[in-house]
Amino acid sequence: MTDATQQSLNNLIHLTISSDLGGLRLDVALQRLLPEHSRSRLQAWIKSGLVTVDGKVSTAKTKVWGGEKVSVDVQVKPETYAFTAQDIPLDIVYEDDHILVVNKPAGMVVHPAAGNWEGTLLNALLFHSPQLHDVPRAGIVHRLDKETSGLLVVAKTLNAQTHLVRQLQARTVKREYRAIVWGQLWRNGVVDQPLGRDPRSRTKMAINRMGKPAVTRYEILERFSVQTYLRCNLETGRTHQIRVHMQHLKAPLVGDPVYGFRGIVPIRAMTQTLRDAVSQFHRQALHAIKLGLVHPATNEFMEWQIELADDMKVLLEAMRHEDVRDDEEDFELSMEPYLADEDYEYDDDDLFDDGDEEDDADFDNEEDV
Structure with a gap:
């Protein structure tokens, strides 16, 4: 021609x-x-x-x-490099021939998606363990939000991946988080509210009676004048589960740009030190601190626990040094959205949606909290 x-x-x-x-x-x-x-x-x-x-x-x-x-x-289209190995440092907590447990820092996306085609945990895993090219999704079986830090398990073989996915489906994987929320919670409790897409914005999740079952248990570790430090345990692993459930309690996560509230920060009730600490904290205060599962090769239960993320330690220390005022005024939480929907940077919930319904079902219990 x-x-x-x-x-x-x-x-x-x-x-x-x-x-x-x-x-x-x-x-x-x-x-x-x-x-x-x-x-x-x-x-x-x-x-x-x-x-x-x-x-x-x-x-x-x-x-x-x-x-x-x-x-x-x-x-070249950016997605061309989505599954390219990149020399990105990993904080590896445990590794053997079958699984790898990593401490993901805040700011790292787990899986490539629109707007984040490189620099992800998947890219780092492919560099660290080239054999993961032969495992679907480079062995990733669950995930954390970009701005949530903490523990993730990765399968290094297909058999290990299948074993871990079945544990997630059976809800036998133990996942514990630390969260700092606005407001004063006074008793331990359970949030048992189904989650689904927010009908007003598909980039967000919401309490939805037609959604999937979601259960979060929370325990008060420390209570401060305007914040509460919590232990959260997941019985299910839905997208944004802890974040939405805490919003439901009108105690949203400190720093959450999506599920927080516009008028929430009680400036007059905080010292300048705490105001500065809060203003310098630029993510949701959520950290996956403990992970427990049955090893796919030995069938022995294994558990890992890491320290609280450094930025959350700083925030917590500022809260601990806050003097509780006797004349402290109660503050009301505004129900106005913290951000307009168009300001929300989409953190793709359909990372693993490749058109294979059976395959997608395997990952129905992955959390993106």
Whole structure:
């Protein structure tokens, strides 16, 4: 169809427009020469100045007549590198031939998704253990939110992955969290409220009578003038479970940009030291501190516990040094959303949705808390 000559140097492609393409628009001619790229993508590259004709930037409507020398700076789609190994440090708590337990820092996404195609835990795992290329989803069987820190288990073999998934489905994996919430909770309790998509915003979860069962047990560890330090245990592992359940108690997590409340911070009830500590805390105060499961090879129960994340330690110490005022005024929690939905950076709940319903069911108990 065309006698165009082509040479690729890195991402730069050099083309010669053949005579049989004469009279066509530049974008149409390029689509004939580069059928692997959509016309809209080629138009975007032309508009961005990534395409030159005889050394000059052109427009998509520019007519070509044959013989022109065209250079195209091909932009690789970011998802191309989603499953690429990257040398990212990992805080490994335990590892053998079958499983790996890692302490995920706040700020790290577990699995590549829109807006986070690289720099994820999955990329780091593939570098650390190249054999994970042969395990679906690089051995990931559950997850934590980007801004939640703490323990995750990863399967290093297919058999181990199947074993762990079955434990998650049977709800026998023990998961304990530490949380710092706004307000004063006065007794230990259980939140047994089903969770589903928020009908007003699909990027969020909400108490939903048509949702899936979700149970969170919480225990008060310390109570302060305007915050409470909690131990939370999951009986189920739904997306954003602890965050939504704490919101349901009108005791949202400190720092939660999605399930917090706009008018919540009781400035007058805090010292300047605590105000500073809160203002410098830029994530939800949630940490997966303990993990227990049956080892997939030995069938022995194993348990790991780590220290509280450093930033939560700092916040907790500031709270502990807060003097409780005798004349402290009660404060009401506003029910206004903390953020408008459009301000919420989507943390994809469908990370593992690959169209295989049976496969998706395996991960029905993964938490994204």
